[in-house]
Amino acid sequence: MTLRLGMVAGEPSGDLLAARIMQGVRQRVSPSHYEGIGGPAMRAEGLDAWHDMRALTVFGYVDAFKRLPSLLHTYFDVKKRWLSCKPDVFVGIDAPDFNLRLELQLKQAGVPTVHFVGPSIWAWRYERIHKIRAAVSHMLVLFPFEEEIYQKEGVPVTYVGHPLAQVIPMRPDQAGARRYLGVDGEARVLAVMPGSRSSEIRLLAPRFLQAAQLLARRDPALQILVPMVNGERRLEFEAWLRRHPVPNCRIIDGGYRPQGAMAEGESAARAARPAAWNVMEAADAVLVASGTATLEAALFKRPMVISYVLSPTMRRMMEWKSGQARPYVPWVGLPNVLARDFVVPELLQEAATPQALADAAWKALTDTVYGGRVAERFTQIHESLNRDTPALAARAIVEQLQHGTG
Structure with a gap:
């Protein structure tokens, strides 16, 4: 039967x-x-x-x-x-x-x-x-x-x-991800992830790109990797990138193929993954829209800055339908909700200015002691979900x- x-x-x-x-x-x-x-x-x-x-x-x-x-x-x-x-x-x-x-x-x-x-x-x-x-x-x-x-x-x-806790490795292979993406193993790398919906691209991409411009002034060699879920979102993001150009910025999507020599099996395995996974694994830190991607970044043990912006109309409608001006819990990002603590910063609505995003991302990129503490907390979360x-x-x-x- x-x-x-x-x-x-x-x-x-x-x-x-x-x-x-x-x-x-x-x-x-x-x-x-x-x-x-x-x-x-x-x-x-x-x-x-x-x-x-x-x-x-x-x-x-x-x-x-x-x-x-x-x-x-x-x-x-x-x-x-x-x-x-x-x-x-x-x-x-x-x-x-x-x-x-x-x-x-x-x-x-x-x-x-x-x-x-x-x-x-x-x-x-x-x-x-x-x-x-x-x-x-x-x-x-x-x-x-x-x-x-x-x-x-x-x-x-x-x-x-969470099934992702089984398929995302407990110990990320940053070197392997960088080989696949053709990124210098010694480079400082920021993953920029403004979301998978058109409205998220519209509201977050300009802020994220302006923050990346500020970061590039601090470190002209900074590498920016931006994974895109599909061609439609890529076109929308590219339109914002033309308005706010960022040096050393590469868009990675599902059609990516490695630039350097790699073992056939490793290349095929990475090609089968979501583009965002390879990008997060290669990165030193992640600037990310609130959502499932924040949990994925936590499972890859990456320090991150979580952000989200709603339009005034959407915000009023959410407050009207829910009867709440804010969540019952003080956290928005899943890693913080699971940790019951602000392990990583959340910059939401008016707080999500390019300067604030850049400052928080710089700390995530450069403060190795802080990054180590974050990785420890995220390892505990990974083990609890596995x-x-x-x-x-x-x-x-x-x-x-x-x-x-x-």
């Missing part, structure tokens, strides 16, 4: 997480069939993709409103398909606004629902727990402190760790076949 798994992932990070789950399920139940919405990593694992994940990749309420007709078309299409031919289990990966609505409908129709990556109710809109309880048969959470929250609220939950995520997630998913909708 073939296990039919419905799956929806809406962003590159969710696509990678879901692909690891698919590997784990296949090891427990074979044959398995996967269908739904995903990206290249999921398709490589055999997903029958009804829609590409880009159909769901929106940022906030303004973007969602603009794309509402296509979002509704996608939602009603997959809902109709799964209600008419029910999957054995449905797994929603992140994308809570889309997935929790879909999970509620499927659960009410008798389909067991698993949600992977808990919404950040510990930071914003804790009342969403009631919607989660109604929609989700079982939660899979990435972080240890989340398990206690869901247990307290009576939601079946499993802490599975569990057999695919196996734990797969077991919880397969168990839903016996438990039902709960």
Whole structure:
């Protein structure tokens, strides 16, 4: 008997997480069939993709409103398909606004629902727990402190760790990453990561580039590496780079091929990774937009400066919908949330000036004692997240076949 798994992932990070789950399920139940919405990593694992994940990749309420007709078309299409031919289990990966609505409908129709990556109710809109309880048969959470929250609220939950903690090495190979990227092994290198969404590029790229200009005056030999998630974001970033030119600035994307001689196996392995991973591993420090990339930088043990800027309209809409002017916790960046401390600086909104970003990045680049302390804290985080995520997630998913909708 073939296990039919419905799956929806809406962003590159969710696509990678879901692909690891698919590997784990296949090891427990074979044959398995996967269908739904995903990206290249999921398709490589055999997903029958009804829609590409880009159909769901929106940022906030303004973007969602603009794309509402296509979002509704996608939602009603997959809902109709799964209600008419029910999957054995449905797994929603992140994308809570889309997935929790879909999970509620499927659960009410008798389909067991698993949600992977808990919404950040510990930071914003804790009342969403009631919607989660109604929609989700079982939660899979990435972080240890989340398990206690869901247990307290009576939601079946499993802490599975973060799959990135398994695939990102405990000891980064900076020299190997620099060989692959053709970067001088003795150079001072800053990774600049303004985000993967168009709105993030628009609001953060000019600030980051102006900060890089200030840093280049302090160290004219400073190397700037900028990973890009796709060609569209690269074109947007290049437009800002023309306005704010930075010496020794290179853009690295998924199509990169090594400049120097490398062993074929090492080159192929690095080419298969996200471009950002090679860049972070090669860097001495990272200037990064708040999001999953901050956790990746922490797993690579890199000191970083976390920043984020919302437009005034987006900020008002977030405050209106959440009823909060700021998160419940004092931290925004995931590394700081996990450490329960300001291990690395967060420069947000008006505080994210080019000068402040440059000063904080200079400390991250040059203060080796500080960098060593940061690396120690990030190693502790890495160890706490390093569990057999695919196996734990797969077991919880397969168990839903016996438990039902709960």
